[in-house]
Amino acid sequence: MKKVFTLILILTFLATQQQAYAGWPMGKQRFLLGTSATIYAAKDYWDIYGKLHTNSKTAFTSYTLGLFGSYGLSRRTDFIFSVPFSRQVSNQSTTDKYHNGLGDLQLGLSYNLINYKYKNYTSIYVGAIVPMYDKYDAQTLGLGMYGSEVKLMNTGAYTLNSKKGYYNLEAGYRQFFGSEAPWQFTYLAAIGLSLDKANHVSVDVSGVYSHSSDSTANSAVVLAGAARNYSYTRTSLTYGHTFSRRISLAVSGFYTLTGVNTGVGYGGSLQGSFRF
Amino acid sequence: MKKNTYCILIAILMMPAFMYGQHNPAGELIPSLPLKEAKVTKAKALVPAETPVDGEMEIKVNASPKKSLFKEDDKIRYAFDVKSTYPTKQQGKLTVLVNTDLGDKVYEKSYDFKVSKNGSQSMVISLPHQTAGFYQVKFMLNLTDYDDTVKRIFGVAPEKIKATVVNKPNDFDAFWDSGKETLKKIAPQFKVTKDPEQSTKQKDVYLVEMHSWGNAIIRGWLTMPVKRPHHIPVKYRLPGYIVTMKPTMDDDDFAVFNLNVRGNGNSKDAIKYYGQYNLFHIDSRDEYIYRGVYMDCIRGLDFITAYADFFGFDTERVGVVGGSQGAGLAIALAGLDNRVKLVTAELPLYADLRDAIKIGPTLYPEKKSPIWMLNDYVQRTHSFTEKKLFALWDYYDPINFAPQVKCPVLLAISLLDELCPPRCSYAMYNQLGSKKKETWVSPDLTHEVDDNYYQFQYYWIKETFILP
Structure with a gap:
């Protein structure tokens, strides 16, 4: 069970970054560096059939510090990276287990395919996933597999009653490498609205569908299988404040709406980003 | 969620770009130059016929590429589209005239042109290669009940253009x-x-x-x-x-x-x-x-x-x-x-x-x-x-x-x-x-x-x- 939580934790960290990039090209020679602090908790869970189980004796909490950045290599091409550092607490009956360490490093290139009037951008992201920990069985910080990702993004601006806003749509495919490595579809739809020049709110819905050939019910491998076969949809609400062109801060709360073979996760994150 | 569901999701994601976006094959130099919508000329008949016939012509003239800037060995092409609301067939000539920006004629060609009643007609017009410079092209339409001229300017190898005379005084x-x-x-x-x-x-x-x-x-x-x-x-x-x-x-x-x-x-x-x-x-x-x-x-x-x-x-x-x-x-x-x-x-x-x-x-x-x-x-x-x-x-x-x-x-x-x-x-x-x-x-x-x-x-x- 806890390994399912682990993977979702990492994805949750990645989802917080969309507040900073949201598919907009960075611009040549411009650099964004961001940090985030995320708390994720889950106690209840959906089983492999999607049935909700409450009053579980297992609980899971994690605290993650994330570092992410983007650098504009050209007008169209950005280099993007992210890496989380997590402390995970798994409570099983009366015992607490702790794991600390770096998670999956993600790095890749985003390329702007098309723009429309500099208000709507369609981009493609191609990247790699590199586990920064030794072994899946010894750690619970991720699948422990190298992976690749391709993602399409469409981001645009809109004006509503003289207030400016943005939207961001993403759909991605991940393929991990290794024995019974899963593939995953990810998606995200976000909409944001500026309250004034410094404050904005956004809401998003995102999710993952993860599938692996390893779907055995054998208890010895059920955790590994669970970490590979799951899906969920979650939503988050974010408030952001821009202190200046260089510095902005965002606070998010998220909740898992539905899932299969995954925990009913919820939590919050605080994210700061700095532009250079 | 099934794979095909995701395919549909991706298609939806790309749709705004396909509908509105434009790709810039030139890459870095000028990223995705957004251009104005195709210029549309609507006009009523300028030449009254013996029996007045009322209608409108919608003319679209678009260069390819849309920026209207060509290299010296590029094919200079224009799409010429006409949509008629005339209740009668319109026929006559489309004359394409290319001048330098100093008015010297470099090319002229006439085409038979007809548009059925309430119909439309499209042509792709190719012009001969030109040397570096800017040129005016006139599309002159002379039909049964309708005359009109649409003017455009195109450039060839603008990066090679020099002033005829540059005279920077010594002092x-x-x-x-x-x-x-x-x-x-x-x-x-x-x-x-x-x-x-x-x-x-x-x-x-x-x-x-x-x-x-x-x-x-x-x-x-x-x-x-x-x-x-x-x-x-x-x-x-x-x-x-x-x-x-x-x-x-x-x-x-x-x-x-x-x-x-x-x-x-x-x-x-x-x-x-x-x-x-x-x-x-x-x-x-x-x-x-x-x-x-x-x-x-x-x-x-x-x-x-x-x-x-x-x-x-x-x-x-x-x-x-x-x-x-x-x-x-x-x-x-x-x-x-x-x-x-x-x-x-x-x-x-x-x-x-x-x-x-x-x-x-x-x-x-x-x-x-x-x-x-x-x-x-x-x-x-x-x-x-x-x-x-x-x-x-x-x-x-x-x-x-x-x-x-x-x-x-x-x-x-x-x-x-x-x-x-x-x-x-x-x-x-x-x-x-x-x-x-x-x-x-x-x-x-x-x-x-x-x-x-x-x-x-x-x-x-x-x-x-x-x-x-």
């Missing part, structure tokens, strides 16, 4: 150095007054006054975002021909200084001129009105430098922005003064005047532009010949300042510009000494740039100054 630099030295001796006596009536919660507006060439008092408006960094980049905006500059209230990222040169806006009383502005003292190189105007532009820079500490101006990020006359002034100023760190110039007036003065009357004989006024003056003043005009304007033509411009330049042109012929703008552009320079082209507009340009310009300035 050009000495002349302007002398002017700058004289200006230095005039105490600016800057006076900066906050204007509470025009200031807002977001912007502080200041009236700036200073003594300039001939001790004339010129004025401008400085707008400062209330919430700003300690060092703020500066946009220094120069005026079009007798255009009044007012405070800029919609720019949050820059200190914006709008200068009214002598005779413009709130500097109108700085000079008492009579007749046309650009003819004042045209018989004297030293007294010509633009000598003072160019010096006014330098004086404006003096203000930015002098008040850098007070207002927190980032003097390494001073961009000069101008349209039409302002664009010419921006280029001249950047050539005269290296405190200019960036220029965006839209539709530069007076660039390559020797050619512009011929092209304008040829392509747009009805248009009374500032260049037309110069030409008109030559025509009606026996004692002032074209030779004298050029002898004077060689000191003021932006093309002669261009080689001294070393800062990045963004140049915007419109192909149907009646005032600033694209050939002349490119001739000047090709002379720029800047390592980084770039063009923006609006193919279907006259003396204006399309809305998307300003978005691009904003990003371009941010990119060039490496602003967050």
Whole structure:
């Protein structure tokens, strides 16, 4: 069970970054560096059939510090990276287990395919996933597999009653490498609205569908299988404040709406980003 | 979720781009130049038939590529689409005529053309290769009840275009150095007054006054975002021909200084001129009105430098922005003064005047532009010949300042510009000494740039100054 939580934790960290990039090209020679602090908790869970189980004796909490950045290599091409550092607490009956360490490093290139009037951008992201920990069985910080990702993004601006806003749509495919490595579809739809020049709110819905050939019910491998076969949809609400062109801060709360073979996760994150 | 569901999701994601986006095969040079929608001409019958027939023709003429700029070995193609609402069949000729921008015919061909009643007709018209330059193409439609002509301009290898004659006087630099030295001796006596009536919660507006060439008092408006960094980049905006500059209230990222040169806006009383502005003292190189105007532009820079500490101006990020006359002034100023760190110039007036003065009357004989006024003056003043005009304007033509411009330049042109012929703008552009320079082209507009340009310009300035 806890390994399912682990993977979702990492994805949750990645989802917080969309507040900073949201598919907009960075611009040549411009650099964004961001940090985030995320708390994720889950106690209840959906089983492999999607049935909700409450009053579980297992609980899971994690605290993650994330570092992410983007650098504009050209007008169209950005280099993007992210890496989380997590402390995970798994409570099983009366015992607490702790794991600390770096998670999956993600790095890749985003390329702007098309723009429309500099208000709507369609981009493609191609990247790699590199586990920064030794072994899946010894750690619970991720699948422990190298992976690749391709993602399409469409981001645009809109004006509503003289207030400016943005939207961001993403759909991605991940393929991990290794024995019974899963593939995953990810998606995200976000909409944001500026309250004034410094404050904005956004809401998003995102999710993952993860599938692996390893779907055995054998208890010895059920955790590994669970970490590979799951899906969920979650939503988050974010408030952001821009202190200046260089510095902005965002606070998010998220909740898992539905899932299969995954925990009913919820939590919050605080994210700061700095532009250079 | 199943795979095919995700395929549909991806298709939906891409849909806005396919519907509205455009791909820029040119890659980095000019990213995805957004262009105006296809120009549509709607007209009622111009030639009455014996039995009047009422209807409309919708004509679309689009170059491929849409920018209407070709390489010398490119096929020059236009899509010609007609949609008729006439209740009868319309037939006749479509004649395609290509002229140089000086009116010399280089190609003509007629096609049989017919449109069924309430029908449509499309043709792809290929034109022969041309040498570097700009060309006017006329699509002349002569049908049963309808006559119309659609004009377009296309360019070939614009990066190779040179002015027919570049004549930089030998004492050009000495002349302007002398002017700058004289200006230095005039105490600016800057006076900066906050204007509470025009200031807002977001912007502080200041009236700036200073003594300039001939001790004339010129004025401008400085707008400062209330919430700003300690060092703020500066946009220094120069005026079009007798255009009044007012405070800029919609720019949050820059200190914006709008200068009214002598005779413009709130500097109108700085000079008492009579007749046309650009003819004042045209018989004297030293007294010509633009000598003072160019010096006014330098004086404006003096203000930015002098008040850098007070207002927190980032003097390494001073961009000069101008349209039409302002664009010419921006280029001249950047050539005269290296405190200019960036220029965006839209539709530069007076660039390559020797050619512009011929092209304008040829392509747009009805248009009374500032260049037309110069030409008109030559025509009606026996004692002032074209030779004298050029002898004077060689000191003021932006093309002669261009080689001294070393800062990045963004140049915007419109192909149907009646005032600033694209050939002349490119001739000047090709002379720029800047390592980084770039063009923006609006193919279907006259003396204006399309809305998307300003978005691009904003990003371009941010990119060039490496602003967050």
